[in-house]
Amino acid sequence: MxxxxxxxxxxxxxxxxxxxxxxxxxxxxxxxxxxxxxxxxxxxxxxxxxxxxxxxxxxxxxxxxxxxxxxxxxxxxxxxxxxxxxxxxxxxxxxxxxxxxxxxxxxxxxxxxxxxxxxxxxxxxxxxxxxxxxxxxxxxxVIPGTNIGEFYEQVQYADKLALARYLGPLLYKLHNLPLDGLQSFKPAWDGFVSFLEQQRHSCVENHKCWKALPASLIGQIDGYLLPVRTLVNQRSRPLLLHCDLNQDHVMGFLKDGHWQTTGIIDFGDARIGERLYELIALHVGLFHGDKTLLRAFLESYGIDKMVEKQFVHQAMSYTLLFEFDVLGPILQATPSLRSATSLAKLAELLWDIE
CATH class of the missing domain: 3.30.200.20 (Phosphorylase Kinase; domain 1)
Incomplete structure (x- = not known):
């Protein structure tokens, strides 16, 4: 041959x-x-x-x-x-x-x-x-099975909790894989900071196009967003992130009424960056904003004691800066979130796990 x-x-x-x-x-x-x-x-x-x-x-x-x-x-x-x-x-x-x-x-x-x-x-x-x-x-x-989004409403809550606890150590391993020789994934902050600055520049226009947030909240974005230098702790080591771990990218089987995870797929949006950015698609797109699932994930990852006082503000800033419209589906499905009259209140409803 x-x-x-x-x-x-x-x-x-x-x-x-x-x-x-x-x-x-x-x-x-x-x-x-x-x-x-x-x-x-x-x-x-x-x-x-x-x-x-x-x-x-x-x-x-x-x-x-x-x-x-x-x-x-x-x-x-x-x-x-x-x-x-x-x-x-x-x-x-x-x-x-x-x-x-x-x-x-x-x-x-x-x-x-x-x-x-x-x-x-x-x-x-x-x-x-x-x-x-x-x-x-x-x-x-092939990672066998079907994405969990196809069965999400049928998956028992205990299995969703088990999934959150399974993903914690799994993502910890992903985040800490050795990157020697991977030119596209140099463990440096420059690329991620530049990406966030670009997202910051286009943030308001993006949300106007997506039309998920009401105009009153879009008008608060500039005053609400934390500076990029505050969002990125450049004293820490940047990590390898999946960046789009939503319900479409977790594979498995619904067997005898129980969900069995087989793996995760689609690393096309992966990048080097700050681990809090990983939470956006995970919490909004996979956990559907369920704080109990988020807390279970954070505990199994080992990040629970490292959540800073500004966690809610940081997480909401990353949500607004996210590359895709993650808020549209969850706002449509969750009336309590739509009742928020400020970004600070929306952040509290979505991210405050205390």
Missing amino acids: TKYAFLQATHSFVILWTNQQGGYFHMQRPSFASREEYARHFIDIEYWQPYVEAICERHNLAPSHHIQRGLPGSNPVFIVDERYVVKIYTRLFGGAESSARELKLYSLFARFPQLPFPILLAFGTLFPVGQEWHWPYIVIS
Whole structure:
């Protein structure tokens, strides 16, 4: 087999790379005139099936008998024979950075098989790197099951508590993985501080576009947000964060009435940063604002005694600065939160665990 080179065997998986001297696809390059056109096609199995099948054949993962759509996100994601996940990166939505970031992470995870994260099986580009977009892709292992969001209302509360306590030590391990040699994840504060400053600059406009908060609360944002220098403790060590651990990214099975977690997925938004930022998607998007679950997580993580006096203000500032609209769904589902007449009151209702 001349088109591929074996890089290393990792447990029962083999990591491959494409021989860049050849092996590119002789098929039409995906092309979209607008983001709207891309949105109509990016989860279209019929459109992407030839590319997915060609990727599987290239890396000796064929035959691909059953291809199903993965969870909608920003990039085309497909599950092949319930064994492999093929993710193809568009140049839209930061595809170049995201592909490089995930490639490094899933390679790192392969060194720690005890962690329930996907690991890298293969990677490459559909077309040669040049002036046109080359459509990079990765193939990773499947975390079996269904995301907990599909069953959240059916999951018993005791199982939700167990999940919160399970995620504490798991995220502690993620946050403290060694980052030696990972250029995309240098353990320095510069990138995270710059990211927060950009979010601070666009914060009010973002919330005006999202329309989750009433105008009266949006008008309070500038006066409420803590300065970035207060949010980031640069005397501490920056950590590896998932950054989007919501109900869509926790996988498992609902079996005999009980939830069994199998792992977590989708590290496309991972970055180096302050651990409190990790809580936003977790508390709002997974725990649905349940403070008992948040407290259980913090205790199992070991952070409960380290919560500072400004925790509520810090957490709410990070919520407002979050990259995506996390407040819309929870405000819609929780009338008591909608009754808040100030950001300080909303912060108390959402984050005060005392």
